[in-house]
Amino acid sequence: MRVPMVPAAHPAYRWIVVASAAAMLAVVMGQLVNGLSAFFIPLEQEFGWSRGQIALINTIGLVGVALGGIVMGRVADRAGIRTVCLTAALAVGLCVSAAAWADRLWQFYLLFFLAGALGAGALFGPVIAAVGNWFPAGAGLAIGIASAGQAIGQGGVPFVAAFLIEALGWRGAMLALGLASLAALLPLALAMREPPPAAPAATPRQAATAAAPVPDLPPGLVLVTLSAAVLFCCTCMAVPLMHLVPLIQGYCISGSDAGGVLFVMLIAAIAGRVAFGKLADMIGPIGAYLTASLWQTVGVFTFTQIRDLSMFYLFAPIYGFGYAGVMTGVLVTARALVPARHRAMHMGIILAFGWLGHALGGYQGGLFFDLTGSYTVSYANAAVAGLVNLLIVGSLLTAVRHRAPAPA
Numbered sequence: 001m002r003v004p005m006v007p008a009a010h011p012a013y014r015w016i017v018v019a020s021a022a023a024m025l026a027v028v029m030g031q032l033v034n035g036l037s038a039f040f041i042p043l044e045q046e047f048g049w050s051r052g053q054i055a056l057i058n059t060i061g062l063v064g065v066a067l068g069g070i071v072m073g074r075v076a077d078r079a080g081i082r083t084v085c086l087t088a089a090l091a092v093g094l095c096v097s098a099a100a101w102a103d104r105l106w107q108f109y110l111l112f113f114l115a116g117a118l119g120a121g122a123l124f125g126p127v128i129a130a131v132g133n134w135f136p137a138g139a140g141l142a143i144g145i146a147s148a149g150q151a152i153g154q155g156g157v158p159f160v161a162a163f164l165i166e167a168l169g170w171r172g173a174m175l176a177l178g179l180a181s182l183a184a185l186l187p188l189a190l191a192m193r194e195p196p197p198a199a200p201a202a203t204p205r206q207a208a209t210a211a212a213p214v215p216d217l218p219p220g221l222v223l224v225t226l227s228a229a230v231l232f233c234c235t236c237m238a239v240p241l242m243h244l245v246p247l248i249q250g251y252c253i254s255g256s257d258a259g260g261v262l263f264v265m266l267i268a269a270i271a272g273r274v275a276f277g278k279l280a281d282m283i284g285p286i287g288a289y290l291t292a293s294l295w296q297t298v299g300v301f302t303f304t305q306i307r308d309l310s311m312f313y314l315f316a317p318i319y320g321f322g323y324a325g326v327m328t329g330v331l332v333t334a335r336a337l338v339p340a341r342h343r344a345m346h347m348g349i350i351l352a353f354g355w356l357g358h359a360l361g362g363y364q365g366g367l368f369f370d371l372t373g374s375y376t377v378s379y380a381n382a383a384v385a386g387l388v389n390l391l392i393v394g395s396l397l398t399a400v401r402h403r404a405p406a407p408a
Contacts, residue, residue: 013193014134018142020191021127022149024085026090027184030153032061032175033358034110035242038161038259039102041249042170051104051246055366056244061120062359069346075122081130081192084122089185091118097178098283100171110220125348132193132335133248139335140190144277144328147159148270151324158245162259165297221399222337223349226352229392230330230354233293236386237323239379240303244316247375261312265334268317269324276325279331286397289329293393295322297386304379315361317402330354359384 043054070085084340095115101107131146133140157177164173244265248258272292280288299319306312330350338346365378 008136014142014195015214016191017134017193018131018146019132020188021043021131021146022152024088024123024127024185024188026153026156027181027188028088028120028153029150030155030157031096031181032058032065032364033073033150034058034154034262035157035161035177036112036237037242037245037262038247038255039163039170039174041255042165045305046170047103047105049105051366052363053296053366055242055277055363057105057112059359059363062362064116064118064356065121065124066116066355066359068117068119069125069348069352069355070121072122072126072348073117077250079127080362081194082189084126085192086186088123089189090120090184090359091115092120093178093185094117094181095178096181100175100178106403116355117357117396119196120318121348121352128331129335129347130192130194132166132298132331139290140277140280140328141274143331143335144274144280145326146182147277147331148273148324150327151266151269151273155269159259159263162245162256166256166268169387181388189199191309219346220339223346225396226330226334226337226350227353229389229396231360232385232389233296233326233330233393234354235364236296236300236357236362236382237307237326238358239365239382240300240319240323241358242362243302243369243375243378244363245304246369248309250308250310250375251309257309261309261316264313265316266324267322268320272321272324273328276328279325280329285329285332285336286393286400288325289333289389290393292325292329293386293389294323295319296314296326297383297390298379299323300384300386301379304374304376307343308315327354327365357385 035327036054040051040054043049044051053404072087075084092115095111099108099111102111103113127141127144136144160178161173164176190306236373241262244262245255248261249255276292277289279291296319296393298316300321302315302319303312306315336352338350364381365375368377368381369375373379391400
């Protein structure tokens with residue numbers, strides 16, 4: 001990234017960067033990844049669209065995130081993080097506000113694509129890369145805290161949106177979310193900076209507590225392997241994120257109660273993001289990624305076996321804590337394995353496949369509900385995708401261990 005002349009005498013500023021990144025990810029990713037889940041039933045009732053058609057709004061938005069991440073990661077390496085963040089703030093706020101007046105499917109598709117490409121896609125990879133660059137050691141914990149903002153947003157936005165819809169209708173709720181995004185994101189974007197030219201070296205204690213460095217692997221192999229892994233892990237992840245609320249509503253449970261379950265799950269995910277970031281510093285990033293992937297894969301199909309609201313509230317935080325570590329594992333693994341000078345661009349490419357996985361998982365969830373009248377096949381497909389991800393990550397861990405130097 002282009003590095004402005006930032007005073008190096010205030011290393012504590014890096015925690016302001018972490019906090020700003022977390023807050024921006026909460027606002028942006030909460031709306032683009034699964035914020036639409038609270039709008040499924042209102043849009044279905046007003047326009048008569050199928051759930052597959054409604055899920056495609058989110059899918060197209062995530063395709064925009066994927067494409068935007070590739071392009072804007074390259075821009076961030078040259079233009080600077082603040083410029084990218086300001087662009088994202090304006091795109092998300094204006095597009096979500098404009099969606100309040102949409103009454104055709106293609107209008108939703110276009111607005112969410114633009115919000116994804118110029119907003120979330122511009123933001124996620126460059127922001128995470130910027131946070132990692134501020135921390136020569138202990139980056140796992142910092143990235144875990146920053147990515148926890150996404151978990152806050154993914155739980156908070158649908159939860160708040162459910163109450164806004166009840167009070168203002170879906171159009172009023174959409175407008176309120178868009179205006180609130182502008183008010184929050186613009187000052188947060190101005191707080192973002194790249195690290196000073198001479199970043200402080202790790203202290204002996206930091207070096208002693210950091211996980212052992214990952215051996216070098218061919219960059220092309222890393223790019224292909226992580227892209228494939230994240231495609232399948234996010235296909236698995238997207239199904240409960242997008243379809244847990246309508247799944248619960250199918251048992252005659254109110255939208256606000258269903259949104260509450262998702263909120264509880266993603267509140268637990270905040271702790272999971274941070275905990276798995278610390279675990280990555282302790283056992284290595286790929287080991288933490290594999291552990292979280294196993295947790296997610298084992299638990300995802302269980303949602304279809306629950307019928308009672310109290311049981312949803314009991315299981316959701318257990319699942320949420322573990323599944324949340326997947327994204328932290330992806331981010332820390334990518335930081336460890338990709339070249340530092342092109343980190344934002346490479347992260348953008350890897351994460352593009354993650355957003356495509358989110359798009360695929362969310363869409364197939366709605367499609368198979370339309371075909372079968374239940375979510376059983378949708379969640380089963382998610383579990384199969386999780387198994388494929390486990391095989392890929394396990395193979396990557398094996399390759400790393402084979403290339404690791406023998407202990408002295």
